[in-house]
Amino acid sequence: MPELPEVETVVRELRHLSGDQFDSLKVHWFKTVGGEEKLFKSKLLNKPITRVFRRGKYICFSFANKVILTIHLRMTGKLIFSLSEKDQKHCRVEFGLKKNKALYFVDIRKFGRMQLWEEDHLLPDLGPEPLEKDVVYNALLEYKGKKEIKKVLLDQKILVGVGNIYADEALFQAKINPNSKFDRISKKRIAALSDAIPKILRASINNMGTTLSDYRTTKNIGGENQNYLKVYGQTGLPCVVCDSTIKRLIVGGRSTHYCPVCQKK
DNA sequence: CCTTAGTCCTGCATGC
C-alpha cells in the first residue's frame, strides 16, 4: 500500500511532466473522479502543468490556472505510462499528454481518488511532513490525547505520510509497544520515535518504496524496501534483534506486527 | 469533543 516513500518515488518520476499539459481525459470509473468528469475536463484540459509535488500520501499536479489536481493511490492505485493487457482491465482514468506518452491510472480495488482544489486551499486538514526529526517530535508533543501510539501515527491530521507498514517499523525501531497509550510513553521514547520515522522513510525512498503486492513505480516495477522490513509481515519469524518470535495483533482495526520482547509495554 | 463501526472494492488464500 503506497505510503510516503512510495508516493515520493512516483512523484519524482512524474516531475518531468511539468511544462506539459493534458489534452484528453477518459474516465472509466466515475467514482475515481468523484463523479466530476465534466468539471475535470473544463479545469484541466489544455492547461499547462506548472509543478508536480507530493503532500503526505497525495500526488499533486499544479496548473497555470491555479487549480491543483490531487491523486491518492489508496491501496492498489498506480500511475503508469504504458498499459499491459492485464492492467487495461483495471484502468480507471487515462490522461492524454501533449508532449509525453499517455498516463494511465490503474486501480484494482477502485479505492483511489482524484480531487480538484484551489491553490490556496489545498488539503487543509493535513499535519506536517515527517521527514525531519524536529518536526516529528514537535508534532507528536502537540498531541494531547490518549490514543494508542499506533493510531496516533496513522492519523494524518497529526503527521502525514505514515501508514501501516512504516508505523510498525518505526515503533519497532523505537522499542515502543504499538498498543501503548500515548500519554504513558516517556519523552525519551517519543524522541527515539521521532528519530526513527524520518530515517525509516528516507531509507525506503532510497529503495524506491516497499512492494508487497500492488505498488509499482511509473515504470511498472516494484520497489526494494520489502527486503529490509524488520517486523511488518514478519509474523512467526525471529526478531532480528533478540530472536524472539514476531507477533501480530489488531490495533485500531489494523493488522500490527511487533516483537513482544523488544517492544514491552 | 471523543471513539468506534461501517463503507468502499477486488483478488487471493483458505476450508470443506
Added chain:
DNA sequence: TGCATGCAGGACTAAG
C-alpha cells in the same frame, strides 16, 4: 474442482 467465506486497508462518514 468448485463454491463460500474472510481478509487486506486509507480515508471518510455516521452513529453512539
